Amino acid sequence: MNSRTDSNQITRDYFDAMLIEARYWDSDIPSTEMELFGSAFHTPLMTAALSHLHNVCENGMVEFAKGAAAAGAVHWMGMGEDSELEDIVATGAKTVKIIKPHRDNDEVFRKIRHACGCGVLAVGMDIDHAFSADGGYDVVCGLPMHSKTTEELRQFVAAADPVPFIVKGVLSARDAEKCAAAGVQGIVVSHHHGIMPSAVPPLMVLPEIRRAVGDDMKIFVDCGIESGLDVFKCLATGADAVCVGRELMAALKGGSIAVTERIQEMNRELMAIMARTGAKSLAEIDSSVIRMRTF
Secondary structure, three states: OOOOOOHHHHHHHHHHHEEEOOOOOOOOOOOOOEEEOOEEEOOOEEEOOEOOHHHOOOOHHHHHHHHHHHOOOOEEEOOOOHHHHHHHHHOOOOEEEEEOOEOOHHHHHHHHHHHHHHOOOEEEEEHHHOEOOOOOEOEEOOEEEOOOOHHHHHHHHHHHOOOOEEEEEEOOHHHHHHHHHOOOOEEEEOOOOOOOOOOOOHHHHHHHHHHHHOOOOEEEEOOOOOOHHHHHHHHHHOOOEEEEOHHHHHHHOOOHHHHHHHHHHHHHHHHHHHHHOOOOOHHHOOHHHEEEOOO
């Protein structure tokens, strides 16, 4: 993929084109406390829904969860064995379990039941792995995937109730509106690290998505978040919280303590920008401080 169609580079360029006003009068040291689905957290930074981190460090997924829990952050989990999810939840990490769009819906429902039975914070589906790059249905780790209908989504939401259901891979107001109509409580605006060439940057489409679904639905952002400055730009554009993947994977090489330290470092970077823009809480982050570079 060349740089003109590389969705990750396009997303990075969009982040870097966002400039921020300074607003010092009446500002103070800010709080980054966040409430999500009835639980309180110290930060809007969350781990991304990663999988198979045993190649990064021993028992990588559980160490990742421990790092998030110690930082007071939400932890997300992608693919993995049932026993791995049980071990993750046992760390005390408030966890969101994301399920692939398996061709076999019985397997989807089984995974929903298991996740809810484990006591997860929320459960959901990763919709952008339904298709492969060659135009067919995807196969992930030997498991066949398939596209899903809005009616099937309603059934997944009902199966999870009362646990909130989240859809990951939303990149249009159209899909966001369908999620809202199906009763979904949260969406992740993401192009799955450039799974489609020339994908619109999440922050470019995020304001339109927020207008489409209103304030009741939780909106999270994934893809290319590297710093507290990036986190601020996501929140200012309309996100409730963000998922950080590769930046925290790099930290995971040092174990759970290093993950905690990197989350806390990024959170301090976020606090510095909030203080300099007059936002004393996450709710006070003002979208009008964002200007797009035109020079």
